[in-house]
Amino acid sequence: MIDFDEMIDNYIYRESRPPEIGRYWPSMIGACIRKVWYTYKHPKQIDPELQKIFEMGNIMHNFVVEVLKSEKNPHVTLVDYERPLKIEKKDYTISGRVDDIIMLKRDGKLILIEVKSHKNVDFVKEPARSHKMQLMFYMHVSGIHNGILLYIDKNNMKTKSFEINYKKEEAEKVLKRFYLLDKYLKxxxxxxxxxxxxxxxxxxxxxxxxxxxxxxDEK
Ligand code: SF4
Known part of the structure; x- marks a missing residue:
C-alpha cells in the first residue's frame, strides 16, 4: 500500500535554518515582538503541520494569480506578482515579496493585493493587525498607496476583502518596530x-x- 500522507510529508519537509539577526521579513513584524525575538534567540524547527498550512497558503495564492491573470476577468490586469522588495538600512535588511499588483482597467489605478488563506472567512470580521502592518509596509516601500487584504477560504474559495488606505504614520510605526526589534536583538x-x-x-x-x-521570563 502506498502511504500518500508520508509522501506529502516528505515533499513538504524542509529543514528550517535559524534566522539571522539583521535580516527581517515584513510578514513577521505584526506578531508579538517578544515572540519574534524568541524565534531569533531560541529558534525551533517549524512544526510539519504548520509547514502544510504554509503550503496550502501558497497553493491558494497561486490560484488567485490565475484568477487575476485570466482573460475571463478583462476589467483587471495583473501587472506583477511575487515582486521582491528590499529595504537596506545601515544595520539591517528587510526583505519580502509583494503578493499581487493589479491595475484596474477603467481608471488605471494600481492596487497592491495581499492574499491570506483562511479556514473560514465567515469568521473574518476585520483585517488582522499583522496583515495590515505587512501591507502598510509594502505600500510604503512600493509607493503604491491603494491596498486590498484578500482573505480566501481554503474549504470553498469564498472571499472577504478589505480596502486598506495608506497612512504614513502607520507605515512609520511599522518601520520603527523593525528598528526596535533589531536593537533588542543586538x-x-x-x-x-x-x-x-x-x-x-x-x-x-x-x-x-x-x-x-x-x-x-516574566517572573
Ligand atoms: S506568550 Fe509571550 S511571547 Fe508568546 S505571544 Fe504571548 S506575550 Fe508574546
Whole structure:
C-alpha cells in the first residue's frame, strides 16, 4: 500500500535554518515582538503541520494569480506578482515579496493585493493587525498607496476583502518596530510581552510556542 500522507510529508519537509539577526521579513513584524525575538534567540524547527498550512497558503495564492491573470476577468490586469522588495538600512535588511499588483482597467489605478488563506472567512470580521502592518509596509516601500487584504477560504474559495488606505504614520510605526526589534536583538534585551498586555492581540499567546518560556521570563 502506498502511504500518500508520508509522501506529502516528505515533499513538504524542509529543514528550517535559524534566522539571522539583521535580516527581517515584513510578514513577521505584526506578531508579538517578544515572540519574534524568541524565534531569533531560541529558534525551533517549524512544526510539519504548520509547514502544510504554509503550503496550502501558497497553493491558494497561486490560484488567485490565475484568477487575476485570466482573460475571463478583462476589467483587471495583473501587472506583477511575487515582486521582491528590499529595504537596506545601515544595520539591517528587510526583505519580502509583494503578493499581487493589479491595475484596474477603467481608471488605471494600481492596487497592491495581499492574499491570506483562511479556514473560514465567515469568521473574518476585520483585517488582522499583522496583515495590515505587512501591507502598510509594502505600500510604503512600493509607493503604491491603494491596498486590498484578500482573505480566501481554503474549504470553498469564498472571499472577504478589505480596502486598506495608506497612512504614513502607520507605515512609520511599522518601520520603527523593525528598528526596535533589531536593537533588542543586538543588545540582547528581552522585549515586553506585548501580547499579554494588548487586548486585541492577546489571542496570540494561546498559539505561541514560547508561552512557557515567556511565563518564566516574566517572573
Ligand atoms: S506568550 Fe504571548 S506575550 Fe509571550 S511571547 Fe508568546 S505571544 Fe508574546
Amino acid at each position: 543588545n540582547d534585551e528581552l522585549p515586553v510581552a506585548e501580547a499579554k498586555y494588548e487586548k486585541d492581540i492577546m489571542w496570540m499567546c494561546k498559539f505561541c510556542e514560547y508561552k512557557d518560556k515567556c511565563k518564566k
